[in-house]
Amino acid sequence: MVIDEPALIATPADMPGAHAANDPLMTLMIAAAQAHIDGPPGWLGRCLGVQTLEWSGCDWPWPVVLPYPPLIEVLSVHFINPAGVEQTLPVADLTELVDLPDVRGRMGDVRIRYRAGYEEPPASAKAAVILMAMGLASTTEANGGLRAFTVDGAFSRQFNSPEVVARVRTQAVENLLQPLRVYA
Template identity: 35%
Template sequence: MRVVVITPPEPVVSLKEAKDHLRVRHSAEDALITGMVAAATQLLDGPGGDFGRALGVQTLEARFGVSAFGSSLRLPYPPLIEILSISYLDRSDQTVTADLVDFIVDGAELAPAGSTFAWEGGSLRSDAVRIRYRAGYPDNTSGAEPVSTLPAAVRAAILLMVGDLYRNRDTVTPVQAISIPMSTTVDRLLEPLRVYAR
């Protein structure tokens, strides 16, 4: 299965949050800090990251062959917000859109509703089936101020990485040629939430 980003996420940590964490009160390094937040987030987020989760709300498309979709399929990069579309390529490589009512979603699991759905005349290509969906941690907008549902441990890990990048702008120290590792606290914060490939 291959997953591509259709609509990238907005930043999950704001410039203000990062500057507050770093105790930076000027704007001279805003572009630098914004880049550090983006780099730390990209290290973790979605298909390009190594965390196995979608952090910011984004639109993803899982592409796989017909044979890969048995009785159910777990969509990668949780948390799943909603399925947007399910389509497949026919033998002429024309897109056929399936009706979403023919499928059941349970958490991140997607399964045909009953045994009636079939990939009629589906292509044998390895990317014939395409499931487009939204994933990530949305803002809870029920109150006066939107509140992010991003786990606090993930936010703290990103801020720790930004702090490391800000204070250690080179990979070696000028006094001794030793490597500066990223904080082990980051790994400990993320480990309980990390999704491993099956």
């Protein structure tokens, strides 16, 4: 479960184009692109932006491997004992080889809150989010997505094939993120 939403790994200033460095529409496009891949709601199986998550289960995970890496730190550990009383376990006890206390055994009786994500995200992840955000932003442009490619002194070409651009962009994003993907 997401407790604190992920920090964005890109900003409008990272995106090419004529817009302000804090453009709210570009920020929205970045957030939408990142949400598609990042953390529990995303398909990557990994946290990109730093966020606070909570794992819950009916018993202690063993070995203690929390989902959606990379783990930054465990913040708190709570459990319900067999008598039905909530208890707090010192974080160090979770990571050391100690006998963990008995729990009641119902779903949600063990809760581990933790921070996960990258302080400095991989360049490939940032590039993928920017590519996806650019794709979203291109659908809002008044010119309907007409693009021009110019090499000074050599040639200029205009094109408008949203299907081809979308296919190339999707493949680029998948290729950039594949090494980071976690398969459960």
